[in-house]
Amino acid sequence: MAAPLIAYTRVGKTFDDGRVVAVDDVSLEVAEGEFLAIVGGSGSGKTTLLRLANRLIETDSGSITVEGEDVREVDPILLRRRIGYVFQSGGLFPHLSVAGNIGITPKLTGAPLAEISARVDELLDLVRLDRAQYRDRLPHELSGGQRQRVGVARALAAKPRIVLMDEPFGALDPLTRDALGDDFRELHRKLGLTTVMITHDMTEAILLADRIAVMGGGRLLAQGTPSELSESEDAYVGELLRTPRRQAERLGALLPRNGAA
Numbered sequence: 001m002a003a004p005l006i007a008y009t010r011v012g013k014t015f016d017d018g019r020v021v022a023v024d025d026v027s028l029e030v031a032e033g034e035f036l037a038i039v040g041g042s043g044s045g046k047t048t049l050l051r052l053a054n055r056l057i058e059t060d061s062g063s064i065t066v067e068g069e070d071v072r073e074v075d076p077i078l079l080r081r082r083i084g085y086v087f088q089s090g091g092l093f094p095h096l097s098v099a100g101n102i103g104i105t106p107k108l109t110g111a112p113l114a115e116i117s118a119r120v121d122e123l124l125d126l127v128r129l130d131r132a133q134y135r136d137r138l139p140h141e142l143s144g145g146q147r148q149r150v151g152v153a154r155a156l157a158a159k160p161r162i163v164l165m166d167e168p169f170g171a172l173d174p175l176t177r178d179a180l181g182d183d184f185r186e187l188h189r190k191l192g193l194t195t196v197m198i199t200h201d202m203t204e205a206i207l208l209a210d211r212i213a214v215m216g217g218g219r220l221l222a223q224g225t226p227s228e229l230s231e232s233e234d235a236y237v238g239e240l241l242r243t244p245r246r247q248a249e250r251l252g253a254l255l256p257r258n259g260a261a
């Protein structure tokens with residue numbers, strides 16, 4: 001098997017002088033080209049786990065490698081340029097235009113203005129936002145879905161191989177959420193990305209991800225493909241995976257009747 005692009009080995013992280021155990025002895029590998037979803041209840045350690053990979057949070061124990069390198073040996077700023085990060089609420093700079101937000105990393109690396117401008121246009125096309133219409137808008141002049149598209153474009157600006165996403169579509173209405181999820185899955189494929197996405201929505205995880213990691217109380221409770229996890233002997237994991245199917249069956253039974261009425 002090819003070396004994993006991200007590998008957590010027995011990683012631990014506590015806060016408040018050890019009183020809060022956020023991540024507890026987690027070992028997890030993400031293969032090149034894989035789309036991994038992290039699911040789990042509130043406070044189960046998902047965000048902490050994600051942020052340990054790009055050193056927004058530092059590990060207490062264990063080790064993490066990214067593209068084969070121990071993250072502690074890599075300058076955190078350079079590490080974050082190699083790893084795109086999409087925040088839950090977009091995390092856009094409110095005073096910068098769409099173009100300013102998307103071009104911030106190329107600007108920081110000293111790219112020439114014409115190159116930044118061309119890259120911004122390319123990225124707007126990639127996330128399917130009309131250049132002329134959106135380029136100069138400020139974040140508050142966008143819908144939530146459009147803001148998340150800009151967040152994705154910004155994360156891709158430095159051409160990372162890895163993208164980490166913290167509940168990127170959580171605050172959107174179901175149709176927008178579905179469209180963005182599909183679009184991002186297509187970008188993941190087209191650009192050959194390796195993606196790790198936190199989501200609270202098990203249906204979204206099953207539809208988008210190749211593999212799912214389930215967190216609970218800071219521990220990795222299970223990992224596998226959706227069908228592997230649906231066979232899990234862990235009662236919580238099994239229930240989590242079977243609920244979307246049960247809901248789909250209930251909806252399937254209800255909708256045709258409504259449709260025919």
Ligand SMILES: Nc1ncnc2c1ncn2[C@@H]1O[C@H](COP(=O)(O)OP(=O)(O)OP(=O)(O)O)[C@@H](O)[C@H]1O
Binds near residue numbers: 015040042044045
């Ligand atoms: N900076 C911090 N200081 C103290 N405790 C923290 C800090 N960051 C996270 N925690 C605690 O660590 C635990 C894990 O938090 P984390 O944000 O990783 O969970 P999560 O699964 O992402 O939750 P949610 O789904 O609600 O975003 C929680 O108990 C949280 O309160």
